[in-house]
Amino acid sequence: MKPIIKNKVAIFYPTGFLDGDNASSIITGADEQEIIFKKPEAVFVSLKKIIFFNKKGISYLAERLSFLKDECMAFVGFCDYDIKIYNSILSTFVNNITFSLIEKEEMLFLFCGSKKLEDKSIIIYSNDQSQKNQIAMTLIERKLKVQIAKNEDEFEKDKKNFDFVVQNSYLGNIEKAVAVFIKNNIIIYSLKGFIDSNIFNTFDMKYHKNSIKVGFRIFCFDMSEVSSINIHGANFLSKLSIDGAEFGVSIVVCGLNSNKTTSRITQDLEDAGILMYDNLKSFFEDEEVVNQTNIEAQKMAKKTKMSKKIISILPDVIESTIRTIEILSNKKASKESVKIQNLKSNMGDEIVAAIVGFYDDVDALFLLIMDKDDVQDVCKILLPKEFSVEELFDAFSEFANVISGKILQKFKSKHMNAEVTMPRIFDKISEVKKLESTKHGVQTNFKIGNKEMILFLTK
Amino acid sequence: MLSKDDIDKYLDTIPPVPNTIRLTLFHLNNNDLVQAANIAKEDKVFVAYLSEIVNKPIFGFMNDVKNVNQIFGILGLGKARQIVASYYIQLITPRDWEVFDFSNNKFQELQANLIIEWNEVLKELKIDNKNLQQSIALIPASLIVCEMMFRDIKETILLLRESKHMSFDEILYKMSGYRLFDIVLKIAKKWEFDDDIITFIKYFLQNKVVKIEKKEIVFLRLLINCEMSKPYIVNSGLNDFFDFPMNFTEEEIALFLKIRNKI
Numbered sequence A: 001m002k003p004i005i006k007n008k009v010a011i012f013y014p015t016g017f018l019d020g021d022n023a024s025s026i027i028t029g030a031d032e033q034e035i036i037f038k039k040p041e042a043v044f045v046s047l048k049k050i051i052f053f054n055k056k057g058i059s060y061l062a063e064r065l066s067f068l069k070d071e072c073m074a075f076v077g078f079c080d081y082d083i084k085i086y087n088s089i090l091s092t093f094v095n096n097i098t099f100s101l102i103e104k105e106e107m108l109f110l111f112c113g114s115k116k117l118e119d120k121s122i123i124i125y126s127n128d129q130s131q132k133n134q135i136a137m138t139l140i141e142r143k144l145k146v147q148i149a150k151n152e153d154e155f156e157k158d159k160k161n162f163d164f165v166v167q168n169s170y171l172g173n174i175e176k177a178v179a180v181f182i183k184n185n186i187i188i189y190s191l192k193g194f195i196d197s198n199i200f201n202t203f204d205m206k207y208h209k210n211s212i213k214v215g216f217r218i219f220c221f222d223m224s225e226v227s228s229i230n231i232h233g234a235n236f237l238s239k240l241s242i243d244g245a246e247f248g249v250s251i252v253v254c255g256l257n258s259n260k261t262t263s264r265i266t267q268d269l270e271d272a273g274i275l276m277y278d279n280l281k282s283f284f285e286d287e288e289v290v291n292q293t294n295i296e297a298q299k300m301a302k303k304t305k306m307s308k309k310i311i312s313i314l315p316d317v318i319e320s321t322i323r324t325i326e327i328l329s330n331k332k333a334s335k336e337s338v339k340i341q342n343l344k345s346n347m348g349d350e351i352v353a354a355i356v357g358f359y360d361d362v363d364a365l366f367l368l369i370m371d372k373d374d375v376q377d378v379c380k381i382l383l384p385k386e387f388s389v390e391e392l393f394d395a396f397s398e399f400a401n402v403i404s405g406k407i408l409q410k411f412k413s414k415h416m417n418a419e420v421t422m423p424r425i426f427d428k429i430s431e432v433k434k435l436e437s438t439k440h441g442v443q444t445n446f447k448i449g450n451k452e453m454i455l456f457l458t459k
Numbered sequence B: 001m002l003s004k005d006d007i008d009k010y011l012d013t014i015p016p017v018p019n020t021i022r023l024t025l026f027h028l029n030n031n032d033l034v035q036a037a038n039i040a041k042e043d044k045v046f047v048a049y050l051s052e053i054v055n056k057p058i059f060g061f062m063n064d065v066k067n068v069n070q071i072f073g074i075l076g077l078g079k080a081r082q083i084v085a086s087y088y089i090q091l092i093t094p095r096d097w098e099v100f101d102f103s104n105n106k107f108q109e110l111q112a113n114l115i116i117e118w119n120e121v122l123k124e125l126k127i128d129n130k131n132l133q134q135s136i137a138l139i140p141a142s143l144i145v146c147e148m149m150f151r152d153i154k155e156t157i158l159l160l161r162e163s164k165h166m167s168f169d170e171i172l173y174k175m176s177g178y179r180l181f182d183i184v185l186k187i188a189k190k191w192e193f194d195d196d197i198i199t200f201i202k203y204f205l206q207n208k209v210v211k212i213e214k215k216e217i218v219f220l221r222l223l224i225n226c227e228m229s230k231p232y233i234v235n236s237g238l239n240d241f242f243d244f245p246m247n248f249t250e251e252e253i254a255l256f257l258k259i260r261n262k263i
Helices: A029-038 A055-072 A083-092 A105-111 A129-141 A152-161 A205-213 A231-245 A263-271 A280-285 A287-300 A308-329 A372-378 A389-413 A429-434 B004-012 B019-029 B033-040 B044-054 B068-090 B104-124 B130-138 B141-164 B168-176 B180-190 B195-205 B215-228 B250-262
Strands: A004-006 A009-012 A015-018 A042-046 A049-053 A075-079 A100-102 A121-124 A145-148 A164-166 A178-183 A186-195 A218-229 A250-254 A275-277 A333-341 A350-360 A364-371 A418-420 A424-428 A441-448 A451-458
Touching (some): A004 B141, A009 A029, A009 A105, A015 A055, A015 B215, A042 A105, A049 B215, A049 B250, A055 A075, A055 A083, A075 A105, A083 A100, A100 A105, A105 A129, A105 A164, A121 A129, A205 A350, A218 A231, A218 A280, A275 A280, A280 A287, A308 A333, A308 A364, A308 A389, A308 A441, A308 B141, A350 A372, A364 A372, A364 A429, A372 A451, A389 A418, A389 B141, A424 A429, B004 B141, B004 B180, B019 B033, B019 B044, B019 B068, B033 B068, B044 B068, B044 B104, B068 B104, B068 B130, B104 B215, B104 B250, B130 B195, B141 B168, B141 B180, B168 B180, B180 B195, B195 B215, B215 B250
Parallel strands (some): A009 A042, A015 A049, A042 A075, A075 A100, A121 A145, A250 A275
Antiparallel strands (some): A004 A009, A178 A186, A350 A364, A364 A451, A441 A451
């Protein structure tokens, strides 16, 4: 059964009855290989659609999850259950719980993944004091606003005032290698423990490189939870900084003090162009530096040129895009014009744009732009009846995701080995035009029904 | 693009039920096994289908049975009616499955399992109703409808499922305004299935909480959920095809497990 991987979290959704006969078809060897390859931050099994399970079935899945935890240092466990299932799992695995239990899927993103939830309020209550503290510590580390209820009465009285209620959840040991957050278009990697040569194995370099491709320019390593860093760990950061320089990438390190490393290593990091801050707060307060770094990034980015390869894949990209748009929007899509030029748009500044990077055999950036007011009409199938602006952006992101997935299949059918990044969303055309990549590329203008859409393909 | 027009065109291509099969069912409904077997023999394709399905392990025959009179005699009226109704579905089964990693052999295995298990459930619930017995035959038709509707837009459907985790039914509804059960019911009407069967299927396939007195619907949902979690279905990608509310009581689940253990 293929897991759904979203925001760096892989979730399996088995249905019906879970026993020893069918458990092995839920997490198969092929699924494990895919997960090890993609290195998600967490792997969970949703029990939402499970009617009945026995010890054999759940034990098999727990064993496979533990394997994945060891292989990719992922946060693993079960989610989406009621109190009966929660108690039943706890009593099945007394004193030997190597996985976590998170009551609802949406709460999973409080503990892991790149989804931004920092403006949400959370109340925690548990009879188990050590669990209560562990949950609170984990959430506070993720910069979330947490309140711990003192007793059950207080919890029952206050819980309605919170966005999330964490009650029947259990944390096994969370030993994530590198947690990733995104704040103000800055990627924050949270490191823990001792940083040595092992970071070369646990850091998801593919994710990092692709984030650069889709336009992220500042990468911040939060070291507040790091106990110490040695010369090999420092070399890793220096290498990232030097390698990223040609793309205008800045590496920032926060929370590394004299107790954690030597002055020599700190000096080496600064010499490699790494910006050092006492903590994350002081970094984000330094708006001038953040903005300057952004501008600098644009200037430093290499001017890219169209390659023959990009021109050669264009027909496939256009064909796949038109076909997918027609299926998703249920409207006729037609190509209006194709030109090699810099990005030109007659739309106002209020747009929604998604940028996706293809890599490996095909090295290209794919940009989809629509007027903000037109998006809901075209992405109807992906939107709930009532939606927020955030959900509209999410829907357009999914829209771009499905189209890029379709293009990927086309490449694969022609034996081209390609992978794709997650889409990055912009909401202003002026911001999109700042990207160096938009200075030269193939622009295709589409009509979807009577709405306009721009596809910009560049290197 | 998948529109109502495309679906209506597909429905037009569904062949009518052959007269021999219609007559066979007529005699079975009149409790005349011998006459039904005599008529059924005239349709060689049906005889081949009958012989293949009853020799599936779940029917538990020790030796290969091929004679129609013998098969009908062993099966009895209830199961014979179900198999004839299942044969209707065979008329729209694709030669090859493209959207799902499935085959006609596995489809027959599914039909056979459902027939045997549904009979056990009805026996335990002490329900003796020939329309209810036959209704099980129509449910797998929704799998075929899904396969046929989505095969031209297969990659997009699978990508949509992956990125949004939408059910097949939801995708179909958002694209065409039809739900799967709308299509299955249209097929059932075309084949002139009894109104009671159509009403039952309608209740069953609706994604709504069913009132407690409809015990048979609750148990059919349990049965389908159980079948959908078997490895041969999970590996095919058909596993979370039906999106029912999960409102089963502990007693219902316990009784269902008891029935299942009898098979």
